[in-house]
Amino acid sequence: MPLTNNAKVNKNTHDTRVMDYVSRLRNNGYIIIEDLVPRLMIDQINEELRPSFHQTPNSEGLFWGFQTKRMGRVFTKSPTSQALATHPVILGIMEDILGPNCEKFQINLTQAIRIEPGEEEQLMHRDDEMFPWGHPGSEFMINAMWALDEFTAENGATVVWPRSHLKPVQREVPQEELVQAEMKPGSVLIWLGSTQHGGGANRSRKARTGLTISYSLGWLRQAENQYLAYPPEVAREFPEKLRELIGYKVHRPNLGWYEGQEPEVLFEGRPESLPALDLVPRDVELMIQEYLAGKQVA
Ligand SMILES: O=C(O)CCC(=O)C(=O)O
Ligand SMILES: [Fe+2]
Structure with a gap:
């Protein structure tokens, strides 16, 4: 007899706003929610991240780029960013799409991404390509990219291929179908793990900074190792919901225990x-x- 909880029903909050976002996300593979948090909060996050960005070298890789800075462990570098991760609208969307396929969804990674002038367009990809198991129609993960700067077509706003979650993955993508997620600080772009997208080329003179927080089914391996990023003595200071989201709560039945305990x-x-x-x-x-x-x- 399997010990999985197949009888679980969708625990959607029935918030009509969330339902509208979910339906657009399912149809188009992405949505932009304008001004989801106040500008002041974003100013604070930028302030908190400033010293860490200053210290962080550029990434080194054909996929991650050479003119881009990427930083993990964002919840310790910017305590204010913790509230983005647990924003009720974001959690409502995750619950609706990921919730039916796991006992609880989790945070997959945090990454602050600064695309510097001169960076080229990133390879178009699906974020769920790391999971070597095609399962069309069910999402493994969902990404939220918070604009910490103005995102413009010129400075590298994320490039999205709408409705690509309904097609097989391909590298040569139809340029005329692509959109760029132009948005103001405090807005958030959300896309499905199966939607093709990539960081844009930065042809401006200023950097573009965003913060990605992605979520995945609670029984999958997380991309950013949350227990190393936030060991118990760090995580104990986090709000309870955040501790749960990073994995300090067993995914029932029996995934992720310590000495048979939570x-x-x-x-x-x-x-x-x-x-x-x-x-x-x-x-x-x-x-x-x-x-x-x-x-x-x-
Ligand atoms: O920086 C961006 O706009 C997107 C980055 C991205 O998609 C990734 O690194 O997986
Ligand atoms: Fe991506």
């Missing part, structure tokens, strides 16, 4: 030995109870 026990120190617990969903617990009761009667 990893959050580590926030209280490192106990020498602990009893292993059944970490299964309630319906599985009931099923086991019923099975054992039936055996006793027989």
